[in-house]
Every structure is written in structure tokens, then in C-alpha cells.
Amino acid sequence: MLQGVPLSWYLILSAILFTLGVAGFLFRRNIITVFMSIELMLNAVNLSFIAFSYHHKQPDGQIFTFFVMVVAAAEAAVGLAIILTVFKNRATLQIDDVASMKN
Amino acid sequence: MNFYLLCAIKAAVVAGALMTALAYLQWVERKVIAHIQVRMGPYRVGPHGLLQPLADVIKLLTKEDLLPPGVNRFYFVLAPFLAISLALISICVIPFGPEIHAGPVYTWMQLTDLNIGVIFVLAISSLSVYAVVLAGWASNSKYPLLGSLRSAAQMISYELPMGMAVAGALLVSNTLSLRGIVETQSQYYWGWIPAWNVFHGPFPQIFGFAIFLITIFAETNRVPFDLAEAESELVAGFHTEYSSLKFAGFFMAEYANMVTVCAMATVLYLGGWMPPFPARYGSNFVPGIVFAIAGAVAIYHGLHPARKRDRLTLPAFGAIFLGIAALFCVPLFQPILTPLFWFLAKTGFLLFTFMWVRGTLPRFRYDQLMRFAWRFLFPAAALNLLVTALLVALVG
Amino acid sequence: MDAILFLIFAITAVVCGVLVVTRRHPISSALALIGVMGSLAGLYLLLGAPFLAAAQVIVYAGAIMVLFVFVIMLLNAGEERKSSGSRLARVAGVPALVALLGFLAYTIFRMYPRPETVEFGGFHGGTPYAIGYAIFTKYLLPFEITSILVLIAIVGAVVLAYKELD
Numbered sequence: 001m002l003q004g005v006p007l008s009w010y011l012i013l014s015a016i017l018f019t020l021g022v023a024g025f026l027f028r029r030n031i032i033t034v035f036m037s038i039e040l041m042l043n044a045v046n047l048s049f050i051a052f053s054y055h056h057k058q059p060d061g062q063i064f065t066f067f068v069m070v071v072a073a074a075e076a077a078v079g080l081a082i083i084l085t086v087f088k089n090r091a092t093l094q095i096d097d098v099a100s101m102k103n
Numbered sequence: 104m105n106f107y108l109l110c111a112i113k114a115a116v117v118a119g120a121l122m123t124a125l126a127y128l129q130w131v132e133r134k135v136i137a138h139i140q141v142r143m144g145p146y147r148v149g150p151h152g153l154l155q156p157l158a159d160v161i162k163l164l165t166k167e168d169l170l171p172p173g174v175n176r177f178y179f180v181l182a183p184f185l186a187i188s189l190a191l192i193s194i195c196v197i198p199f200g201p202e203i204h205a206g207p208v209y210t211w212m213q214l215t216d217l218n219i220g221v222i223f224v225l226a227i228s229s230l231s232v233y234a235v236v237l238a239g240w241a242s243n244s245k246y247p248l249l250g251s252l253r254s255a256a257q258m259i260s261y262e263l264p265m266g267m268a269v270a271g272a273l274l275v276s277n278t279l280s281l282r283g284i285v286e287t288q289s290q291y292y293w294g295w296i297p298a299w300n301v302f303h304g305p306f307p308q309i310f311g312f313a314i315f316l317i318t319i320f321a322e323t324n325r326v327p328f329d330l331a332e333a334e335s336e337l338v339a340g341f342h343t344e345y346s347s348l349k350f351a352g353f354f355m356a357e358y359a360n361m362v363t364v365c366a367m368a369t370v371l372y373l374g375g376w377m378p379p380f381p382a383r384y385g386s387n388f389v390p391g392i393v394f395a396i397a398g399a400v401a402i403y404h405g406l407h408p409a410r411k412r413d414r415l416t417l418p419a420f421g422a423i424f425l426g427i428a429a430l431f432c433v434p435l436f437q438p439i440l441t442p443l444f445w446f447l448a449k450t451g452f453l454l455f456t457f458m459w460v461r462g463t464l465p466r467f468r469y470d471q472l473m474r475f476a477w478r479f480l481f482p483a484a485a486l487n488l489l490v491t492a493l494l495v496a497l498v499g
Numbered sequence: 500m501d502a503i504l505f506l507i508f509a510i511t512a513v514v515c516g517v518l519v520v521t522r523r524h525p526i527s528s529a530l531a532l533i534g535v536m537g538s539l540a541g542l543y544l545l546l547g548a549p550f551l552a553a554a555q556v557i558v559y560a561g562a563i564m565v566l567f568v569f570v571i572m573l574l575n576a577g578e579e580r581k582s583s584g585s586r587l588a589r590v591a592g593v594p595a596l597v598a599l600l601g602f603l604a605y606t607i608f609r610m611y612p613r614p615e616t617v618e619f620g621g622f623h624g625g626t627p628y629a630i631g632y633a634i635f636t637k638y639l640l641p642f643e644i645t646s647i648l649v650l651i652a653i654v655g656a657v658v659l660a661y662k663e664l665d
Contacts, residue, residue: 004616005505008607013509015603017516023596024520032525036532054546059624059633062548069558070645074652076563080570081659087574222553229561240572279627
């Protein structure tokens, strides 16, 4: 058992991290923490892709992970710019306070 | 020998040598800057000030370790720890020499060779931004926060041209492992011109080397890019509120970063441990001759010393240099010491350039610094990469 | 040895993940997320993806999270105030999550009952050469499209954060 780890352990870990990301996304009230939970979900999915890439012995899963990283970077940049704009207009980072379009 | 025991011994040797080198690098810097500014530098504590680093360590250890009120304690203590750990981790992949026989073992003069060595060093240097950012934020004070934000923005802005300059050298060498990069630079054109990456390849990486040199000044927060930590600017930047051992941590981390980036420049562009002309033209005797000349000069000055105290110390240094020159002649140590000498000579020359620039140039203003990175260095590095890629694709 | 390393990285990842979701201050969440990314990079190394492990540290932990930390510092985000959430969420939240996790785990065990193991060094296709070859031959079109995507993101971020110098 000391040599080699069952593949399902990696997938379970990915599921745990994904669930934690979902929990953070649903339960937290700070915009930035919600955004970070999204990044946690993306990381969990990356781990899953690379585990399957090992399983099929092909690099295609790793290339998809590469693209997921690029998309996450683009999304983080634009999302944080949006957060800055929301803060400039509403002066708050709690998503309860920006829930209505009425200023 | 057992693999773990060998790794532990190598790590202990490198760590010990590096820590001593960091302390004495500070002495060298103070002496070099002093002589550029036509003054003496430290010369009272021990012969020629050689015990000054020891005195500084004792002073820093015995100062009051202040924890200012209102700081976030965990991050305040974490920041210098992170800085020094990340600075020391990058040394692990740098090759100091070729494969050697040291007694019963047959090992490389490198702690570990990763097949992704170059991007490992880039990854560690991009993590070292956090030490600066955390130090400034946790200090709960205006000047450290401003200094740390500026310094972090500068470091991430200059990472881009650095990465692209490194990518040019990687295209020429066609491998990511640092050992492999040095091995591709081990030939000689027409028997005597070395195939270092600055000279050879479809496109000599001289521009890449220049861009890399400029960006490593910015990455290590050295003059002329040290706006964030200069004493006449934002008090002392991100390490204003730090005292005693934590300040010593930042100090050591800066010098360790300097050593790492100079070693990377040596390995990537200047041929690592390869001598400038091959061994059959006598490059094995150069270290011995250099040290013998140094010893002779020291003994000669010791006979007619300028100060009375030097009558004792200069001949002692001369004897030490002649002893080292004799060590280079012992055939048992030659395959270990000669590559190490060339590597340290090139890295030492780049470190001397760091100190030379510090004593000579004024510092950039923050907007000049950022404009230089984004308007000049980034397009220049992209152009260098483009031309290198084009020529490598046409030739290879 | 593989199992010990996996457990170290996995436990670090899970503990840091819990810290991301539960800490009040955004900076603590951000640093815990960096911890998650670092331990995931170690796991990628165990799975034979050395290039992606380094890319994870350079791109995610070294650039994206720096962006997060910058924004948190610039906005001076303080601790989150306690929200008046619904009682239903507080009572049924954690059990619902455990149920979701159990469902995912059950699906995984149904799909992969074979005791296939992951050994360090069992997959050599994650070298930079292999990934570069595949990106520039088989996946060239998605690669070029992601470069345009990044350009759009740059333009969008500059437009959103632009301040007139008046």
C-alpha cells in the first residue's frame, strides 16, 4: 500500500474541495470570498482533469487544465475589475447590500 | 552511500557555505561601495573589517524585538520567514559543477536536478512577492503599506520581461533542466570560442542577457529600482516596522535572492561552470595562477605596509592565497575546485556588478520605473523572443 | 512513500480549503487559498504533471492570487459582518453539503471500483515537450482562441478600472 495511491482518492479529494467551494459560494457574504470560492472550485476540477489524464495515460487532460488556468486568469482579472467598480459605486463589499439595482 | 544521507550532507554543505557567503557578501558590498565613494568602509573590527558581519549579527540579535501595537501578529512574523525560506529554496536546483568523485560517492555538484528547473526558479521568485506584500500589510502603517504595494507592483511588472528573456535562452538550449542548459553550452567553436548562450546559437542572446540583467535588478529591489525600500524615500518601505532578527531575515533574503539570480544568469547565459577556453589550452591552471598572483601581491604589500597593523595581516592573507593556489594544484581536488572556481568567478562578477551599480546610479522614480518596464522592456523582450524563435525555427 | 506524500498534500489542501471558506477576514481566506494551490501543485507532481505543477504556482499562486491580495488591500476589506442568514440555511446547510459530498463519492466509487493506483513516475507524458507538442499541433486553435480571450480580458479590465486624469 505504501507504493501507489488509489486513483479514487484523488477524485474524492477533488470532490471535497469542490464541495467546500460550493459551500463558500453559497454561504459567504463578502464578494471577494465568493470569488475565491469560485477559484477553489476551478482548482478542484483541475485536479480531477489531471487525475484522469494519468488514468488514460494521455496528456490531453493536462492541456485542458492549462486552458482552464488561462480562462480562470482572465475571469479573475475581469471579475476583480468589476468588484472594484461595484465598490466605487456602492462603497460596500457585502453582497446583501448590492442585491437590488436601486441605488 | 545511502541516498538520503548523501542529500543531507550536500544540503548541509550548501547551506553552511551559503550562510557564510551571505554574511560576507554584505562585507564585500560595504567595502566596494566605500571604495567607489573614496572612503575606507569597515576596517576596525578585525583585520580589514572582516569581523564586521559578526559584529552586525551580534547587534541584530541583541536588539529589542519589537512587536508594534495593532499589527496582525501571525502575518507580521510570517513575512520575513517566508522571504528567507523562498530565497533559500531556489538555491536547491542551481548546478555548481559537473559530476564529481568525492571519495566513495559519485554525485553531481547540485542539490537536485529537476527537469523543470528553470520554471521552478521562476515559480519561487513569483511567490516571493507575498513576503513583501504581507510585510507591508501586516505592519498596520502608511509607509510600509505604500512601499510594499509599490514594490510588489514593480516585482510583478518586471517578471514578464524576465520570463521572456529566459524563454529566449531556453529556445536556444532546448531544455528546461539547468544541468542540461549548461551542457548545451559546453562546446567550443573552432576549438577555443566558448559556446555560451550570449555568443552562440542561431541568435546570440546578448539582448536577452541585457534584459535579464535589468530585470533582476528590479526583482531583487536593488538600486536603481529600490524606491520601495530606500531610506530617503518611504522611510524604509516595507521593512520599516521590523527590528532585530526579523529585519535580519529580510536582509538575508535580499542577499540570497541576489545570489540566486546571479547564479541563474550565469547558468542561463554565461555557460555555468565551463571555462572560457578549453582545458587543453591551459584553463585548468588559471585559478592557481590567479590565486598565486593575489598571494604574491598581498605579501609584497605586506613588506611595505601603509598602516602598522598591516605588517601582520597582509602577509597572513598572502599566505592564505598561496595555500589556496597550492590546493588548486592537487590533482585530487582539481575536478571539484576548477569548475567551482569558474562558476563562482562568473557569479561573483555579476554580484560585483550589482554593488558597482549601487554605488554609481541614482534611483528611478516610481512612474519612470513602471513606464520603463511596460513601454520599453516588455516590447524589447517580446521582440527578442520573436527573433530568437524565428531563427531557431529556420535553422533547427 | 507515495501514500505518505499524498496524505500530507491532501490534508494540507483540505485544511486550507476549510480555512478559505470559514475565515472572517478576506486576507486569511486568500492566504489559505494560496496554501490550497501550493498543495495541489504538489499533487500534480505526484500525478506526473511537472509542467502543470510549475504553471499552477506561477499563474495561480503567483499572479492571480497576487491580484486578489492587491484588491483586498486596496479596498481595505475588513472582517465580514455577521449576516442575518435564514435559520433553515444554518440548520440544513452542513448536512446538505455532506449529502452532496456523499453522492459524489458514491458516484466515483461506482465508476472506478478497480484498484488502480497512481504511482510517482507512472506517467511520463506530462513533460514540457509533450504538452508543448500537443498544444502546438492538436490543440492549436483553442490555444489561439485563449490568447484572444486573454486580450479581451485585458481590455475589459483596463476599461473597467480606468480613471480619468482630471
